[in-house]
Amino acid sequence: MREFSKPQEARAIEARARAHSCGVRVAVVVEARRYCTPARSEPGTTYTIARTPVGWACSCLGYFHTGVCKHLGAVERRAEREGWAFGQIAPLARVACYMPLDPPTPDPEPDPEPPTPAGGAARPRSLDEYRARGAA
Numbered sequence: 001m002r003e004f005s006k007p008q009e010a011r012a013i014e015a016r017a018r019a020h021s022c023g024v025r026v027a028v029v030v031e032a033r034r035y036c037t038p039a040r041s042e043p044g045t046t047y048t049i050a051r052t053p054v055g056w057a058c059s060c061l062g063y064f065h066t067g068v069c070k071h072l073g074a075v076e077r078r079a080e081r082e083g084w085a086f087g088q089i090a091p092l093a094r095v096a097c098y099m100p101l102d103p104p105t106p107d108p109e110p111d112p113e114p115p116t117p118a119g120g121a122a123r124p125r126s127l128d129e130y131r132a133r134g135a136a
């Protein structure tokens with residue numbers, strides 16, 4: 001188990017301050033349960049912040065290395081603003097079995113193409129119409 005010079009609480013408070021000073025924004029995926037935020041260091045990448053049974057966890061490297069990050073800080077701040085209980089940040093030692101946080105992407109629903117009639121034209125309704133078309 002890794003030891004930090006500062007207690008977890010102090011680092012969580014620092015993370016909140018960092019979230020504020022960096023202007024970290026998190027988007028709701030599931031209210032009070034799952035959020036996402038664009039990664040600044042890797043454009044195109046998104047981090048997931050999710051509530052596991054042992055507490056909140058983030059998919060970024062900062063969380064993996066230190067057990068806290070500014071994204072979690074941003075969610076905590078948001079919880080405060082929105083008036084729901086944030087609870088706790090998941091201890092790294094217990095969160096491993098809930099990783100990865102990113103859910104497997106579901107297969108997109110196939111868009112059923114409506115069957116198009118062969119040739120595109122409606123069937124002639126009468127023998128006369130059939131002959132008229134043939135003559136044209």
Ligand SMILES: [Zn+2]
Pocket residue numbers: 047058059060061062063069070071072
């Ligand atoms: Zn993070």
